[in-house]
Amino acid sequence: MSAPLVVLPPVAGPALLGPLLERLEASVEVRVLPHATLGPDASTRDLAADAIARMPPVGHVLGISLGGMVAQWVAIDAPERTARLVLASTAARSLGALADPLHLAGLARCLVQPRDAAMACLADGVLTEPLAPRDRERLRDDAPRRRTALAWAAAAARHDAEDALSRIGTPTLVLTGAEDRLIAPASQARLANGIEDAVHRTIEDAGHDLSVDAPEATAREVLAFVRG
Secondary structure (H helix, E strand, O other): OOOOEEEEOOOOHHHHOHHHHHHHHOOOOEEEOOOOOOOOOOOHHHHHHHHHHHOOOOEEEEEEOHHHHHHHHHHHHOHHHEEEEEEEOOOOEOOOOEOOHHHHHHHHHHHHOOHHHHHHHHHHHHOOOOOOHHHHHHHHHHOOOHHHHHHHHHHHHHOEOHHHHHHOOOOEEEEEEOOOOOEOHHHHHHHHHHOOOOEEEEEOOOOOOHHHHOHHHHHHHHHHHHOO
């Protein structure tokens, strides 16, 4: 695989990607692109424009959660730069995509806590098992500033690429955790159905954050797909 794999992370940033990256980097060149720190009115499309400006001339793109929303716009606005596209734990349109709005309200209360506690609280709310101590340490050290995380979360909440999905001609894989408590698996299936010839795979016993809940299975699916 000559093109590198560009990884666009979730709201928590790259902090919890370690288990997945370890498995991917054993086989491919990986470039993690943290999202830009933009203003509170920035959209997922604005984040995509920044990512396009920083990514290699051609790359496979893996977007997770918020990163998956950004990756949709990367494939729409820069199809010549996107070799293969993997969208994990994400949706084409935030409105109506939530598995449980009351659960989201509980997660929103996490954001009033100090930065490291807020990120750990959010992670515990989307994973199938509580965070391990070493992962809590990563979040404490590497979590984005709360204002930045709020801006990214707001961009995710406003995301709507549904009407533009038909413009994605890049071979696409949609990955869904069967136990995703944040974005409804049905909304992820709708995303896959909106992209011509997209492949949809469900990872059993995994929640929203596939990089922590199922790094082995996720890496296996990603590598098999980008290798064609």
